[in-house]
Amino acid sequence: MKRALISVSDKQGIVELGRALAQGGVEIISTGGTFRLLQEAGVPVRPVSEVTGFPEMLEGRVKTLHPRIHAAILARRDRPDDMAALAAHGIEPIDLVVVNLYPFSKTVARPGVSWAEAIEEIDVGGPTLLRAAAKNHGHVVTLCEPEQYDEFLARWRELGGIPVEWSRQLALAVFAHTAAYDAAIQRFFLRQLDPAEPPRRLTLPLELVSGLRYGENPHQQAAFYRDPLAGEVLQGTPGLAGVAGDRDGGSSPTAPTLPVGPISLVGVKQRHGKELSFNNIQDADAALALIAEFAAPAACAIKHMNPCGLAVAPTITEAYRRAYESDPVSIFGGIVALNRPVDLATANLLKETFLEVILAPSFDDDALAVLQKKKNLRLLEVPGLAALAEAVESGKIRPVYGFVSPWAVGKRPGAEAGEGEQAAARKGEEAAAGQAASGWSPLGTPFLDVRKVAGGYLVQQPDRLELDRAAWKVVTETPVPDELWDDLIFAWIAVKHVKSNAITVARHRQLLGSGAGQMNRITSARLALEQAGAKAKGAVLASDAFFPFPDVVEAAARAGIAAIIQPGGSVRDEESIAACNRAGIAMVFTGRRHFRH
Numbered sequence: 001m002k003r004a005l006i007s008v009s010d011k012q013g014i015v016e017l018g019r020a021l022a023q024g025g026v027e028i029i030s031t032g033g034t035f036r037l038l039q040e041a042g043v044p045v046r047p048v049s050e051v052t053g054f055p056e057m058l059e060g061r062v063k064t065l066h067p068r069i070h071a072a073i074l075a076r077r078d079r080p081d082d083m084a085a086l087a088a089h090g091i092e093p094i095d096l097v098v099v100n101l102y103p104f105s106k107t108v109a110r111p112g113v114s115w116a117e118a119i120e121e122i123d124v125g126g127p128t129l130l131r132a133a134a135k136n137h138g139h140v141v142t143l144c145e146p147e148q149y150d151e152f153l154a155r156w157r158e159l160g161g162i163p164v165e166w167s168r169q170l171a172l173a174v175f176a177h178t179a180a181y182d183a184a185i186q187r188f189f190l191r192q193l194d195p196a197e198p199p200r201r202l203t204l205p206l207e208l209v210s211g212l213r214y215g216e217n218p219h220q221q222a223a224f225y226r227d228p229l230a231g232e233v234l235q236g237t238p239g240l241a242g243v244a245g246d247r248d249g250g251s252s253p254t255a256p257t258l259p260v261g262p263i264s265l266v267g268v269k270q271r272h273g274k275e276l277s278f279n280n281i282q283d284a285d286a287a288l289a290l291i292a293e294f295a296a297p298a299a300c301a302i303k304h305m306n307p308c309g310l311a312v313a314p315t316i317t318e319a320y321r322r323a324y325e326s327d328p329v330s331i332f333g334g335i336v337a338l339n340r341p342v343d344l345a346t347a348n349l350l351k352e353t354f355l356e357v358i359l360a361p362s363f364d365d366d367a368l369a370v371l372q373k374k375k376n377l378r379l380l381e382v383p384g385l386a387a388l389a390e391a392v393e394s395g396k397i398r399p400v401y402g403f404v405s406p407w408a409v410g411k412r413p414g415a416e417a418g419e420g421e422q423a424a425a426r427k428g429e430e431a432a433a434g435q436a437a438s439g440w441s442p443l444g445t446p447f448l449d450v451r452k453v454a455g456g457y458l459v460q461q462p463d464r465l466e467l468d469r470a471a472w473k474v475v476t477e478t479p480v481p482d483e484l485w486d487d488l489i490f491a492w493i494a495v496k497h498v499k500s501n502a503i504t505v506a507r508h509r510q511l512l513g514s515g516a517g518q519m520n521r522i523t524s525a526r527l528a529l530e531q532a533g534a535k536a537k538g539a540v541l542a543s544d545a546f547f548p549f550p551d552v553v554e555a556a557a558r559a560g561i562a563a564i565i566q567p568g569g570s571v572r573d574e575e576s577i578a579a580c581n582r583a584g585i586a587m588v589f590t591g592r593r594h595f596r597h
Contacts, residue, residue: 001161004096005129006038007031007064009103012146017098018043020153026096031063032056064125073097073132077139097133098143101126105184105228122185127178137171138164144177180205180228202459204450215278222278226266263292263384271363272371273378280335280357280378287337287359288382290497293465295392295399295406299323299338301331308334310494310511312403316340320349326511327531335359339385342367361386400467401489403509465493466592473589475577480563480586484540488565488588491542496594500544503552505532505561507539521545525552529559538562544594546570550579557583567593
């Protein structure tokens with residue numbers, strides 16, 4: 001190894017690497033800031049312009065895009081004609097390329113970043129160098145991440161060179177690196193352009209978080225990957241467009257700090273317990289999706305990706321107590337999510353039940369001391385929940401209908417800030433509660449719902465709430481009593497998170513019964529009503545899809561249900577409406593179905 005080209009954005013470890021190479025007799029060529037850093041550290045280094053005979057130009061846009069660089073990288077050492085061509089032009093081969101790329105993702109995540117700033121962070125020369133070296137990996141070694149430096153130096157010192165087998169692995173890392181980089185740029189353009197039609201090609205970069213002990217069952221291997229562009233928590237405008245701020249990059253001065261994408265397991269801090277399993281992660285994801293719908297203190301319990309407990313209350317302790325009472329049998333071995341910090345009182349309730357995982361914005365020290373006594377209990381702090389809780393508690397955003405997260409229904413939370421008048425709040429609730437972003441922007445949707453099928457993938461926009469009461473229709477002679485509207489909204493949110501066919505029964509912002517995953521709707525209704533028992537009298541019932549027959553209404557009437565909410569749209573809607581009228585039940589049509597499979 002005689003010559004190396006080093007040009008990095010992330011300078012971590014580069015002086016140590018450069019010094020070791022120089023001590024080993026390797027000539028170093030470098031550019032811009034990397035050249036200056038190495039030179040100031042006393043590492044012998046040549047500027048790339050000295051090699052190319054051409055100065056850097058266009059404010060650094062063109063530095064290494066030159067035949068004297070790329071021929072030196074791409075020449076095949078075992079091809080006499082390649083080496084003769086180099087000799088004819090006085091070009092010496094480059095044996096090592098150390099490059100990492102402009103921090104595009106970090107730049108576009110910065111609040112208020114302009115389009116011009118984002119475009120300048122699209123690296124051209126870096127990916128070109130990396131791809132050239134990786135293509136010629138039989139003769140050139142490529143390092144694209146600081147984490148590779150130590151192993152490279154150890155192998156080089158021990159063996160005096162790098163085996164082609166490992167060089168091939170490094171090439172694989174390069175192509176994964178550049179593919180992810182280009183995917184981030186595509187994601188950014190999709191955010192801004194928000195095309196109405198699905199993009200012809202969709203690239204989803206994934207980064208390994210960890211291997212898992214096994215998958216859904218012990219005989220299945222599994223791993224957990226993260227989307228590196230999900231789960232960012234930013235102030236104001238995320239990138240150039242999103243839940244707050246203007247599309248041209250201007251950020252609202254009142255825009256709250258909120259998660260860009262879904263509140264997720266990305267970036268969680270595990271405070272206690274063994275590693276998460278495949279099933280833990282699936283259930284935890286379902287729990288976060290549900291709890292993120294609420295701005296008021298709320299708690300939910302999940303088993304096999306279905307809610308078995310859910311409640312909203314004035315305090316988080318009361319919310320958990322009532323969520324537990326939703327179904328004290330099914331919660332055993334389940335996962336609990338809370339959207340407020342866990343205090344000692346709540347911890348003392350939580351410790352009484354065997355749980356797999358607890359997710360929360362944070363845990364008070366005394367609460368942590370109580371819960372950490374349970375050896376296998378996993379405790380996860382979720383930054384997105386913390387951001388949402390802080391925004392609500394500080395008054396930066398106001399809940400929709402008094403308890404629902406405006407972010408969850410696709411509102412622009414910045415519009416809520418500073419509206420102190422009840423009339424303004426009501427205006428926001430009635431007119432804007434369902435204003436979700438449209439199009440295929442992974443941010444605007446936010447982020448796409450991707451499911452694997454044999455031979456391909458299904459991609460859709462996530463199922464978003466639309467809580468615009470002005471667009472809902474009361475279709476019965478009996479009106480909805482004022483005191484039941486909150487319960488209808490609550491039950492409607494809950495049923496969206498239950499596997500279809502789905503029925504929920506609720507009262508006083510508490511889930512009383514849930515019928516999930518049945519092949520016909522009446523069986524789901526019977527399960528939910530049976531679970532609710534006597535509490536069903538005066539409660540409300542929600543269905544994720546229309547009633548094909550009036551049998552669900554008839555069962556609800558026998559149980560004493562006071563109001564029903566469902567999408568409507570059946571050819572037999574009139575039969576269900578007539579059954580409601582006979583029983584004195586109010587029924588609301590939302591016009592939106594919420595199947596979940």
